[in-house]
Amino acid sequence: MNDPQQYVVIGGGLAGLASAVWLAEAGKQVTLLERRGRLGGRTHALEVPALHDIPDNGQHVIASGYDHLFRYLTSIGTREFVRFPHQGVLRWPGGRTTIMGIKGIRALRSLLGAHPDAGPADRARAALATIRMGWQCLRQPADLADLTTDQWFRRLGMPETAREALWDWLALGIAAEPVRQESAKVFADVLATGIRLGLEHRQPVSIGYPTTDLDTLFVTGAERVFEQRGVRVRYRAVARRIRIENGIVTGVTLDDGELVPADAVVCAVPNSYLGGLLDDLPEHDEIYSAADKLGFTPIVSTNLYLDRPLGTEGAMEALIGGADIIDQVFDRQRMHGRGTEHGWLYCLTTSGAYEQIHKPSHEVVDEQMELLRRYYPAAKDAKVLHAQVVPMPRATFSQVVGTDGLRPGQRTSVPTLVIAGDWTRTDWSATMESAAQSAARAVDLLLDLPTPRVAATTQRAGRSDYSRSARGRGSRK
Ligand SMILES: Cc1cc2nc3c(=O)[nH]c(=O)nc-3n(C[C@H](O)[C@H](O)[C@H](O)COP(=O)(O)OP(=O)(O)OC[C@H]3O[C@@H](n4cnc5c(N)ncnc54)[C@H](O)[C@@H]3O)c2cc1C
Numbered sequence: 001m002n003d004p005q006q007y008v009v010i011g012g013g014l015a016g017l018a019s020a021v022w023l024a025e026a027g028k029q030v031t032l033l034e035r036r037g038r039l040g041g042r043t044h045a046l047e048v049p050a051l052h053d054i055p056d057n058g059q060h061v062i063a064s065g066y067d068h069l070f071r072y073l074t075s076i077g078t079r080e081f082v083r084f085p086h087q088g089v090l091r092w093p094g095g096r097t098t099i100m101g102i103k104g105i106r107a108l109r110s111l112l113g114a115h116p117d118a119g120p121a122d123r124a125r126a127a128l129a130t131i132r133m134g135w136q137c138l139r140q141p142a143d144l145a146d147l148t149t150d151q152w153f154r155r156l157g158m159p160e161t162a163r164e165a166l167w168d169w170l171a172l173g174i175a176a177e178p179v180r181q182e183s184a185k186v187f188a189d190v191l192a193t194g195i196r197l198g199l200e201h202r203q204p205v206s207i208g209y210p211t212t213d214l215d216t217l218f219v220t221g222a223e224r225v226f227e228q229r230g231v232r233v234r235y236r237a238v239a240r241r242i243r244i245e246n247g248i249v250t251g252v253t254l255d256d257g258e259l260v261p262a263d264a265v266v267c268a269v270p271n272s273y274l275g276g277l278l279d280d281l282p283e284h285d286e287i288y289s290a291a292d293k294l295g296f297t298p299i300v301s302t303n304l305y306l307d308r309p310l311g312t313e314g315a316m317e318a319l320i321g322g323a324d325i326i327d328q329v330f331d332r333q334r335m336h337g338r339g340t341e342h343g344w345l346y347c348l349t350t351s352g353a354y355e356q357i358h359k360p361s362h363e364v365v366d367e368q369m370e371l372l373r374r375y376y377p378a379a380k381d382a383k384v385l386h387a388q389v390v391p392m393p394r395a396t397f398s399q400v401v402g403t404d405g406l407r408p409g410q411r412t413s414v415p416t417l418v419i420a421g422d423w424t425r426t427d428w429s430a431t432m433e434s435a436a437q438s439a440a441r442a443v444d445l446l447l448d449l450p451t452p453r454v455a456a457t458t459q460r461a462g463r464s465d466y467s468r469s470a471r472g473r474g475s476r477k
Contacts, residue, residue, distance in 0.1 A: 007264045010267050012038075012041060013268065014218060016034070021076060022075065026443075031231070031260060031262075039222065039233070041270075045213035056213055058301035059301065063206070064203075077221045081211050082211070083211050084206050085314065086101065087101055093321055098165065099313070122162070125157060126159050129158040130162075132156050134191070137188045145184075145401070145405070147183075148181055149171045152187075173351060176351045177398060177399055209315060241253045249417050267417065271423040274287070278412075282413050290407065294407070296396065296398055299350065299353055299396070300357055301349050302350075302364060303348075304372075305387065306345075308382050312376075316331075317331070353391075364389045407426075408425060409424065410425075410442040418446060424438045
């Protein structure tokens, strides 16, 4: 006989970690199953063994509106490791820079386009287009889901200077897709969330960064909570199928055939890892099909140790002028206050990296150095002391035109089975906040049930979020 309070969380990424921490905080008995030998999922520290250094699998930035992520950081005691600088730096080839306010009223000014070549007419057009854009985020045109972000920007009359200095790379950063294929609706929805949160918090949403490695930020504190609250973490435990009998969750089968007993399950795996897990769920076909269509998009991160400083002006610099990719340079000396005994560490992130993902590491490093030489005069004679390339072909789910409305909600037709993860329906695109918000919603659904067993037997006719969203879409047509 199972313990009637046994909760199982599948997946030790942010969504699973937050679910396990919050269920444990609520006094539940929790087992966390993770297929790998470590926690953190797509956000983790990555060692460079030759240097005994631990940069990350990819630099992550954090928006001030990440309310659920901050709730998680507060739960695990690492909230202090996030900093919000007052300004960002835009850099053009040749080394020309513009400072962009990213906090308070200066952030609003940057919305009008921080391009050094923008004249008064350009700025006036940018202001009008930005107001139009804000309005259309809140009152979305009926055909927005059929447009790419590029088409939407053109229709809004956004001048090229404002696009180059802000909107194109912001859109790419938000949805990790080039603007020529990204869904305008996905971008508009995230902007609408930003506007709402800006009004709620009475200040515009700004961008910050961790001042420590991702394991210290997200994992170590969670492990402390797990120890204190008796959460059992099982590493290299690959879940194969969530067992449901007569509308009741009974357990999770692992790939070696073991059945882990469960009365309630949070399934927090990415869309590309879902296959088979939900076979017992009546609506599994629809969810698998949505997960499939959401697909994935690549990101390539490069950690470069150089023999000299680049002469950055800020901790985060966006390199302007690339075609369809965003390149950001993160100066880990400024961000983490790190020493330079192994050289100066710069982390570069290339989103929408459809070409780079197929290249061998040495080619990526050569390309990135060439890029740095174009943008930083100090990089001309710089030597690479060490380099680490982290290709992530399935970095996030894809948010191209046609993906709007596919993301399933956290509720399923079986009340004691909920799904979480950045790809499930939230107010955000594929982000850490989406993972944390999905966890908050999934956990709330479980905690709202009287007890898992009672709930399962009394709510067998429960309706899933997915079927509700599918009906909603149908009726709009
Ligand atoms: C390079 C890079 C840069 C990024 N930059 C940013 C950024 O700047 N800002 C931002 O907000 N977001 C960023 N993101 C996105 C962010 O990292 C993700 O949205 C978030 O981490 C997803 O968390 P998750 O818990 O939903 O999924 P994951 O982190 O993928 O966690 C899922 C976990 O489930 C485990 N698992 C899978 N299948 C099974 C199974 N069958 N049994 C047991 N365990 C299983 C996996 O091993 C994994 O640990 C970036 C992502 C990448 C890759």
